[in-house]
Amino acid sequence: MxxxxxxxxxxxxxxxxxxxxxxxxxxxxxxxxxxxxxxxxxxxxxxxxxxxxxxxxxxxxxxxxxxxxxxxxxxxxxxxKLIADEEEEKKKKALNPSSGFSWLTEHEENFEKxxxxxxxxxxxxxxxxxxxxxxxxxxxxxxxxxxxxxxxxxxxxxxxxxxxxxxxxSKDENFKDELDLILDDYKSDEEDFKDFDDDxxxxxxxxxxxxxxxxxxxxxxxxxxxxxxxxxxxxxxxxxxxxxxxxxxxxxxxxxxxxxxxxxxxxxxxxxxxxxxxxxxxxxxxxxxxxxxxxxxxxxxxxxxxxxxxxxxxxxxxxxxxxxxxxxxxxxxxxxxxxxxxxxxxxxxxxxxxxxxxxxxxxxxxSVEFTDQHVYQSLTQLNNYVNRYKSRFSAKNMLYLRQLINVLTGLQKIFTTKDENAKLENSNGKISFKLSKMWTVVEFMTITKFFNLNFVKLLKFCEETQLEKKLIGFNEKFYPKVDVENEENKGVVKVKKECKNSTENSSSENQPMIKSPIMLIKQFMKALSSPLYDGRIILTIDPTTRSTLKYMLLNPxxxxxxxxxxxxxxxxxxxxxxxxxxxxxxxxxxxxxxxxxxGHVIPKDNIACLGLSTGPTGIKFDFSYNSRDNNQILDELGRQLIKLCSIVPSGLVVFFVSYDYLDKVVNHFKKNSYLDKLNEKKTVFYEPRLSSECDRVFNEYIKAIKKPKPNSRQDGAILFAVVGGKMSEGINFSDELGRCVCVVGQPFANIKSLELQEKMQYLNKTQERGPNDKLPGQIYYENICWKAINQSIGRAIRHQNDYATIVLIDARYCNQSLFALKEKLPQWIGDSFKQESFTYDNSKIMEDLVKFYAAKSKK
Ligand code: SF4
Known part of the structure; x- marks a missing residue:
């Protein structure tokens, strides 16, 4: 402890x-x-x-x-006790009343008391x-x-x-009474509205x-x-x-x-x-x-x-x-x-x-994130709504509705941002742009000219008039199934065309629309108008996916x-x-x-954590970004996993740093027959990218371990998963489901990400340096990686009689002092780290693993 x-x-x-x-x-x-x-x-x-x-x-x-x-x-x-003491004192005073001026001091004392x-x-x-x-x-x-x-x-x-x-x-259903859909007159910004939710x-x-x-x-x-x-x-x-x-x-x-x-x-x-x-x-x-x-x-x-x-x-x-x-x-x-x-x-x-x-x-x-689709959906709804009822709105309502339309139009323009340096030309000669841009709140308010608007008042108008709810009702009544491609929907088409530049190539064009996209725009305005928050606005335009605008909070x-x-x-x-x-x-x-x-409730010898800096043929496990695709290293990894499959009984879980890298490794294993060899020893499963598939894969993995096919030479199963993926949180690899958990490489976040760079710079500017004069941004960057590793390896041991090994496959795990490594690992795992990992060669470490499982099988 x-x-x-x-x-x-x-x-x-x-x-x-x-x-x-x-x-x-x-x-x-x-x-x-x-x-x-x-x-x-x-x-x-x-x-x-x-x-x-x-x-x-x-x-x-x-x-x-x-x-x-x-x-x-x-x-x-x-x-x-206090009350009893008071009573006692009162009794005493009644027997000895004060005289002269002492009553004044007594009175002051009593008052304090x-x-x-x-x-x-x-x-x-x-x-x-x-x-x-x-x-x-x-x-x-x-x-x-x-x-x-x-x-x-x-x-x-x-x-x-x-x-x-x-x-x-019954009146609420489908807003049968159209009068319910029209905004009540918004009277005054200064008017003190009673909050019905706050009494x-x-x-x-x-x-x-x-x-x-x-x-x-x-x-x-x-x-x-x-x-x-x-x-x-x-x-x-x-x-x-x-x-x-x-x-x-x-x-x-x-x-x-x-x-x-x-x-x-x-x-x-x-x-x-x-x-x-x-x-x-x-x-x-x-x-x-x-x-x-x-x-x-x-x-x-x-x-x-x-x-x-x-x-x-x-x-x-x-x-x-x-x-x-x-x-x-x-x-x-x-x-x-x-x-x-x-x-x-x-x-x-x-x-x-x-x-x-x-x-x-x-x-x-x-933080708030929305797509170009959300903006044009909001604008479409609002334009249709205003067009239908404008003659019935008060001047004040119209003023605010126009302001909101201006905000949406401004956001729409942002999505059409072009940058000559980010030009892409497809095979038909069509030009599109792929870019990421970032602004401070002040910069963003300036380029969009939003600084002319008072977001606080505008938000208050939306709240008080319940605009969002009216829009939902209006849409359900008059546009229950809006087809954005339908030429007859004039208002819709108009907006659609304006947005076309940024969305026409989108692969997610058929994404279901959310019922109330304006809610996201309101959250965005709220974030921009919060004086205490320090945030950045990030625009991402990518012709293969939806373009997004995100408000990122820097100072949680x-x-x-x-x-x-x-x-x-x-x-x-x-x-x-x-x-x-x-x-x-x-x-x-x-x-x-x-x-x-x-520590853990398990006996000390029920867990062993070790690092592997080299593979079975002595090739260095260098899974840093520049080397990890090297075929020699991937071959060595294949040999290592085959070896581990022979040593580890039942379930073996191997975490990779990303889905893309997992795909790369699997393709290499397929081409070079490592996958066949792995399959001879254990049934191979992969973590799916779709959450909806996870349960099915996990259940099949359990079945392969607990109910192996008759006469099969396989012993259990091996699951390739992803650090920070769907199987690294919430799923327990207890007992035979995870007798060994490996992590291949170190899951550092993409340092080129605009968001990450800005966050690191922000921390460098606002926080004090850490031990050894380390920059706070760098500490944050490393901590993201280690928290993800710890979450994954923490899946292994789940109760008192459980046992497992944790294998960290990358030379970087062993290129630091034991003290530094222990500082990053949960204490119960750090305490079980085998110092021999720093000096032993691969075969010696494998021998120790064999001994570990042999000792457990005897019990
Ligand atoms: S949440 Fe509101 S609407 Fe729903 S039951 Fe309660 S008071 Fe009624």
Whole structure:
């Protein structure tokens, strides 16, 4: 275990025992929970690394819940003592009243004391209120289960309600009333619009400490809730799972609108007109969650439908009575979304799981990308809409609609950017352009002349008039199946022709159009008008694919900083958090950082990691960009993999640096009969480029290992996969599915990429140099590579009795000190790295591998 917790004062008391669901937790789990407890107690920011299969989620739950409950108990005890002391003092004073001027000093002292006490009393009152609410929930749940006996009556009632609702909503279907499609008059920019989505002050005022558990996807949150159900906190923890309206809305008519924004807009509009789905008529009804066991997002959805309470608002209004709030990344990391949920992180504990790619994920959440097709689709919709209703719009509406058309026209022009140096001529003499260009926000606003427009006001107009939703309705009513090629669709054709230069050769011409492309344009405008963000706009024109325009956020640390500066404690947890320098760069208050990394639950001799700098015939494995296509090296790789197939039992997974390189290697293997030889020993599978094919290939791979063909000489299967591809995350190669995981080469990102170069330069300008005076851009570049490697090799060992070897095939792995290599690998893998890799020749290393598997087969 690595932890710097021991540097802190020993005055805080850390429990020796934690309520773990299994009789005796492993030592690493106890250490994890102790380190977590200490980090929370000291209000620090923790970077916690714990390999998959070591019970990370359970350790996070048990360590943090134990701390939360202890903290509350302590607060209660402190208060009770305080109140008792006060009473005692009052009694004493009544017996010895003060005389002379001493009453004045006493009064001042009492005033100070009272202020302090009031804060504590307030906190206690809130705790009591929270507990009371939860108990009420439990009682309601009991009553409801009794009521369920009378199912027949309920069914009749529900059917009736359903009909009522259908009647109310029938007008929404397909926007039968055309008046609904026309924008309401937009009155004034200065007018203070009431935000119908922002009246839940309860959540804002309450500053009780809670645990915000955040993960990337809903299924990861469901897994977390599943783990929570195994603990003693299952029936007592008050849990709320948050999701978007798209996840939790129970009004099917609204859900049918299909787009995130349209569902939001329609929901807000229904509330304005008091037509939202809600049993009490008020959207402040809560979902009685966690009365039997914690709910995940799906459970919230089901509960809402059963009770006819909106699950979305039900979850939101349940926050004050919750101790744990489970939420996806996009709710936590977007300030606006956080605010719309009334989440105030002051004094809160934030646990971010699966945090290994946190920086890129935050940057992605705040970046926007769209194609030329999205622009002309938006422009077409808007032109058609304006043409139909212009005589009925107010002057102000027309002003803003024209501005929006100007923005779209400006974007359209950008897609026709030409560069004589990027000219391409096809066999018919036709000229096209392939180029990438990048601008700062100021440059972009200047060349597009957007600086004349006030995006903030324009966005407000779009929001207030619900333009996006009206456009969707308009399009569905009048252009249900717009054929962009149809000459009769005049407005459409006009725009299509203007865009033709950039799209006519596109291979993805028949891509399905999205329902609400203007949503992307709005996000883009929002990004351009955010003063705190530092971003770049990148145009990519390629006649073989769709041309794209992208806003790239360069400083995701701003978004993270908002969270760190408010929260009491932030925990970043993941299976492979190394290298950690990225995270350190993300956190301003370096003195608050705690680092914890633990080993695996497996015995030490169940894992061996080694590097191969040369192949079986002594040829150097140089997979750097300039040498990796060398036929001699590819031949040597073929021989090496055949050798490994003979040594490794069952499943062997080989990761390559990209799909293109994988194709190249496979073609070479096919031509030179290496593939046939590999197939003699193991069935060969390749990771498909299409996600939809992944499950099929993986299932066939499993079948080849677990149910080999009768009389087959093959032993298991070999899978060629891609680092950072679909099989490098989320798929477990446990037991015989991955007795050996190899990485061929080092997956450095394309250094010629404009985006990467700009990001590196930006870091060089804004961050301090690292160890050995290394430029921060270079550190970032190397870290991307190592995080991807660590994700892939972390797939191998998944539980206590598992065993596997990890083989890093490239001389560059052995061209550094063991210390430097260990700094980059997860600790549990770094500790198992065989130092002999630096000195032994290939045959000696293969002998060691044979011994490793022989020892395992005896057990
Ligand atoms: S209030 Fe709830 S159920 Fe009604 S439309 Fe909004 S999200 Fe859907």
């Amino acid at each position: 690595t932890s710097n917790c021991k540097n802190y004062s020993d005055t805080i008391s850390i429990p020796e025992n934690f309520p773990f669901p299994y009789e005796k937790p492993y030592e690493i789990q106890i250490n994890f929970m102790k380190a977590l407890y200490k980090t929370l107690e000291l209000s620090k920011i923790g970077i916690f690394e714990s390999p998959t299969g070591t019970g990370k989620s359970l350790s996070l739950i048990c360590g943090s819940m134990k701390w939360l409950r202890d903290m509350k108990e302590k607060q209660k005890a402190d208060l009770e 009272n202020l302090q006490n009031m804060a504590l009393r307030d906190s206690l009152d809130k705790q009591v209120k929270q507990e009371k609410e939860f108990n009420e929930m439990k009682n309601r749940a009991k009553t409801r289960s009794k009521q369920k006996i009378n199912n027949q009556n309920k069914a009749v009632l529900q059917a009736k309600n359903g009909q009522e609702e259908k009647r109310n909503d 839940d002050d309860d959540n804002k005022e309450d500053q009780l400490t809670r645990i915000f558990f955040c993960s990337r996807t809903h299924s990861q949150i469901s897994q977390f809730i599943g783990e929570l159900k195994k603990t003693i906190y299952s029936d007592s923890a008050r849990v709320v799972s948050l999701g978007s309206r798209m996840n939790l809305c129970i009004n099917d008519t609204v859900l049918k609108l299909g787009s995130f924004q349209a569902v939001n807009d329609r929901c807000l509009e229904l509330q304005k007109n008091k037509k939202s789905t809600n049993k009490s008529g008020s959207k402040k009804s809560k979902i009685d969650s966690g009365t039997k066991e914690p709910y995940d997002i799906e459970d919230f959805g089901k509960a809402g439908r059963e009770e006819k309470i909106c699950s979305y608002y039900g979850a939101r209004y349940s926050i004050p009575s919750a101790e744990i709030i489970a939420l996806p990344y996009n709710i936590l990391f977007q300030k606006e979304t956080r605010e719309s949920f009334s989440i105030n992180l002051k004094n809160q504990v934030v646990i971010i799981d699966e945090a290994h790619n946190l920086i890129d994920t935050i940057a992605q959440i705040h 640390n701003i978004c993270f900083d908002e969270i760190v500066s408010q929260a009491k404690s932030v925990i970043l947890a993941g299976g492979t958090m190394k290298p950690v320098s990225d995270f350190e760069q993300l956190i301003k208050e370096k003195e608050r950082i705690e680092y914890f990394s633990c």
